[in-house]
Amino acid sequence: MEPSVAVVGATGAVGEVMRQVLVERKFPFRAIKFLASDRSAGKQIEFKGKTYTLEAIRPEAFAGVEVVLSSTPASVSREASPMAAKAGAIVVDNSSAWRMDPEVPLVVPEVNADALKKIPKGIVANPNCSTIQMVVALKPLHDLAKIKRVVVCTYQASSGKGAKGLLELEAQLESIGKGQPMPKATNHAAQLALNVVTHDWKLGDDGYSEEELKMVKETKKIMGDESIQVSPTTARVPVKTGHSEAVNIEFHQPITVEQAREALRQAPGIVLLDDYAKGHIPQPIDCVGKDETFVGRIRRDPTVPHGLNIWVVADNLRKGAASNAIQIAEVLVQRGWLPKK
Secondary structure: OOOOOEEOOOOHHHHHHHHHHHHHOOOOOOEEEEEEEEOOOOEEEEEEOOOEOOOOOOHHHHHHOOOOEEEEOHHHHHHHHHHHHHOOOEEEEOOOOOOOOOOOOOOHHHHHHHHHHHHOOOEOOOOOHHHHHHHHHHHHHHHHHHHHEEEEEEOOHHHHHHHHHHHHHHHHHHHHHHHHHOOOOOOOOOOOOOOOEEOOOOOOOOOOOHHHHHHHHHHHHHHHOOEOOOOOOOOOOOOOOOOOEEEEEEOOOOOOOOHHHHHHHHHOOOOOEEHHHHEOOHHHHHHHOOOOOOEEEEEEEOOOOOOEEEEEEEOHHHHHHHHHHHHHHHHHHHHOOOOOO
């Protein structure tokens, strides 16, 4: 049966993409509503040729709703998602609030869709954007040769900081083009235009940023293997949309470049672009608007007995957020795992 759906945070950067992806993927629903902050409540938005009035996030707004697609700050999510779950909905939550809760599945459908069989709190967590695309690429390789260690460096787009982050980069580029004074950075840690900025200069005692620690913890949980070691360095680059990652992988067992290529070629959700001579290399500019994860530059790491280097690119607003959330909802519908009412 087609569910009743609510999109929470419908006017944010990810919320806008969610609306677009719902249409493109022809997600089945019998009814839909859109919720936002008190500030936005009462405004109108267009969806599939119809006009909808934004509702405030209140308990009564979730009455009769079976699937909630939520993209709000973690502070809002900690209140809103339990509110929706209490009303009987399954919430797919895009914030960081619930990801490491042991009673909340953290899901990338290509990797661990079966985790959706049990949802004790009525909440499913959508992982961090950088983690999502990496584990999509890691899964078929882990199945082939068992991963021992991952060293990853990210090159993340400005839109990962939301619409404000994207607008800040555009304003900086415009100022450079016009020869005007550079506006002060308020969303990124420093000027992003013509620069590379490591994540969140408020580092922990161990010197790692929150973004880096997310990749460590979330990878282990999604892959279902606490023995996988992850050493991350995350950075922002002056790209609007599309995260890139240089991923070095050490395996327990032998694996060849050709074996890796074939496993990735056959894996769901992956587009293999690995012909440097023909210019077939994943680039963020080519992944915008797509739900797949693009993998290329597969080569042997000669410094360890069983090692590979790969390059991974994906649209951070789609596969890194909105599309992954909707894919989770699709699995729940297709497999009949929504609560019976």
